[in-house]
Each structure stands twice: as C-alpha cells, then as structure tokens.
Amino acid sequence: MTTDNRSIVRQALEALIATGDVDALASSLSDDFVHHRPDATRTKADWLAAVRGALVPLAGMQVEIRHVLADGDHVVMHSRRRLPAAGPEIAVVDIWRLDDGLIAEAWEIIEPVAEATAHLTWWEGPSGAAGF
Template structure:
C-alpha cells in the first residue's frame, strides 16, 4: 500500500505540472477530503480545488527534495518557483490515504527568502541575551 500511495502522489503531481489543471486531482480526493494549512481554516475538497485553480500550476517549477511513504501517509518536501516570482517557496506536504484516495492533506509553506529570519524564532524572552535554547 505504501508504494501504491507514493506512486499515486508522483503521478498526480506530474499530471498537474504537465497540464496545469488542478482538477486532474479531483478523482484522487475522497468525497470527505480535508485540507489543513497553518493559519487558515480547513477546507473541503470543493473549497480546496476552488482556491487552488488560480495558481499557475503549468508554469510552476517543482523540485522534489525528499519523498517518504509509510503506512497510509506520504510526506514530501519540495521547493517551488514561478518564473519571475523571486526565490520561491519551500513546502512540506503530508497526505493521508484511505481506500486508495487522499482523505486528508496538510501543507506548510515557507518563502525561501525568509528562511534565514525564521531560524531566529527560538530566541525569545526566555533567552534575552540571544543565546540559543539548549538542544535536547
């Protein structure tokens, strides 16, 4: 099942990038599909597809850095760029499969240009002199 799920993700991404048509994913999403992203509410299949349609998928360059599959989950780390849109974004996608369909998805996006600044998040009031928190 793990290999099947990974193959489904790989084929789906190739199809979306090749055609630029996000609707090619619809048959792979379960009827009760839920998409989660930090800072926004969860979306249903119809809501997620509607929100993703304006993204110029056919123009996007996607470099898959890592893809892991275990049980009913597939996790992918990628870097994505749009021509003329700067350095791009780093994305972690997590998909949960149920009965051969994607039932749930989580997505975390970080603009690559902001990555160095985001390394500073752990320097808080608890570490006022700028010392890094001890690593456990």
Template sequence: MTNKEIVQRALAELLTTGSTEGLRPLLSEDFAHHRPDASSTKDEWLAAVEAALTPLAGMQVEIVHLLADGEHVVLHTRRRLPDGPEIAVVDIWRIADGLLAEAWEIIEPVAQATANLTWWAPAAV
C-alpha cells in the same frame, strides 16, 4: 498503485495539465486540507488551487524527498516562479482506500529561512 505513486500521479496531473479536473477524482469526498492558518474541504481546496494556477504558471517544482510510511506520504519540494521567489514546501498526505483523504501543508520562503531559525526569540523593542 502505491501510496507514493498516488501522490506522484496527483502532482503530475496538476503540473502537466494546469487544471484541477484530473486531480478531483484522486481526492476522497471527505478530503480535508490543513494549513497552520486554515483548513478547507475538497471543493474549497480545489477552488483555491484552480485560482492559483494562473499566477503560478511556469512554476518549476523540484522533488527533494518523497517518503511513505503506511497511509502517510511526505512530499518535500522546492518551487520556483520564473521571476519570483523560491519556496520550500512540505506536504503530508494521508491516503485512504486509494484516494487522497487529508493533507497538511507548510510553506516557507527560502529567503526567509534564516530569520525563521530564531522564531522563539523575543522581539526587539
């Protein structure tokens, strides 16, 4: 299985079953998930994903890009809740020994994308 196929399998497993149980064996024991505000271990991340499954039920996921370079796979998706906002998500996965070993995640609400183009500008007083 290629690294891209491993990431596709993990996403499909989560979306089709609505459970993290099929995802758990695809993660290395020392898996680490990183976000700009926090990092988590395998168990912490799986618990967070499990907790999000109910509020995110019915979410549509559109894969925009799926790119692989060596041990890294980049997944760019647009996600929509039935009655909620649309978000753009970029996940960067590192694969080691056929397992997901590390992940980085960036999430941006699509409606706020324009405002985020000028993040470097000084705040108005």
C-alpha cells in the same frame, strides 16, 4: 501499500504541475477530503477552487520534488518551488493521508527560502530573549 500510496500522490501532483488539470487531481481525492494549513482548514470543494484560482498566477512555476517518503497511509513530500523569471522561491512540505487509494487529508507548510534564516530563531522575541 506504501509504494502505491507514494505513486498515487506523486502521479496526482505531477499531472497537476505538468498540465494544470485540476479535474485529474480531484479524482485522486476522497469526497470528504480535508486540507489543513496553519491558517485554515478547507473542504475538497474549497481547496480545489483555491487550486483553480492559483493556476494563472502560478503559471510556469518550477517545482522540484526533492523527497517523497511514505509510511503506511501517509506520504510526505518536500519540494522547492520558484516562480518564473527568477521569482521568489519557497520550500514546501506536504503530508498526505490516503484511505482506500484516495487522498483523504493533506497538511501543508510553506516557507519562503529568503526568510529561512530568520525562522531558525523564531523562539527569540524581538529583544533576542526566549519568547516562550
């Protein structure tokens, strides 16, 4: 089952990246799919609309999938993404939960690579003292 879940996620995302076919991605999502980010939670329709809206600005984006790990009904993917013409690079961790062969939930964390060093000491306040 773990290998199948990893394959489901990988195929859905590779097809989206290669062709921009949002409908193919939609068929991999459950009807009650929920997308979680630190700043928002979206329904299937809202998330697919956001993906469609990002296709033009992100056209030509290079995606390097570095790791795909699976444990039961969860799949974790770590990727590096860069816009064309030496645009900014981001590191992304996606966590996918599958149910009955469909992606039911997703969590996403994005970090600009250029800001990674500053984020290593996020707990230090502006004065350098622990901020928690």
